[in-house]
Amino acid sequence: MDKHDRSFLKNVSLKNPWHFIALGFGSGLLPKAPGTYGSLAALPICMLLVFAPWYIALGVIIFTFILGTIASSICEKDLGMHDNSAIVIDEFCGMFISVFLFPSNLYLTFLAFVLFRFFDVLKPFPINYFDKKIGGGLGVMIDDVFAGLYALAVGHIIIYYFF
Helix, strand or coil: CCCCCCHHHHHCCCCCCCHHCCCCCCCCHCCHHHHHHHHHHHHHHHHHHHHCCHHHHHHHHHHHHHHHHHHHHHHHHHHHHCCCCEEEHHHHHHHHHHHHCCCCCCHHHHHHHHHHHHHHHCCCCCHHHHHHHHCHHHHHHHHHHHHHHHHHHHHHHHHHHHH
16 A cells, blocks of 8 residues: 555544544645655754753653554554554654754754654665564654654764764
8 A cells, every 4th residue: 555645534534633643733634745744843842842851852752652653553543554644743753853962952953854854764774674564553653763863863963073
């Protein structure tokens, strides 16, 4: 099944709180590049996270991962397919990871956005492996967790050497 097939979206409703969460508060329903829209929708929260204490940011990441795994599992079941591109809560989690321990600078959140989208689209190993081999809500979430970790590592290297 094509994960970009929008015909499955007739089975979801933003009135269902699990769908609302899984679809990134509706951002995943936007046509063309829903992952980018989901990442953009997460950006304002990322801008707050860079000013939050590390333990609050980590708590938000863990909470989003757990909630996203549950919401994605439910939404997948209702859609009748795995990892439809409209499910973008995983982009939120990946974006939150990508700014973890970043300096309190709003402009650097845009660096995190670019890096996260790069790794999420490119899917270098082991992201591509997880994307193909792990099913359910965990499978939806885990590849973006690793894309976020890649973006986090590269972002911190760039910040260390250039900022």
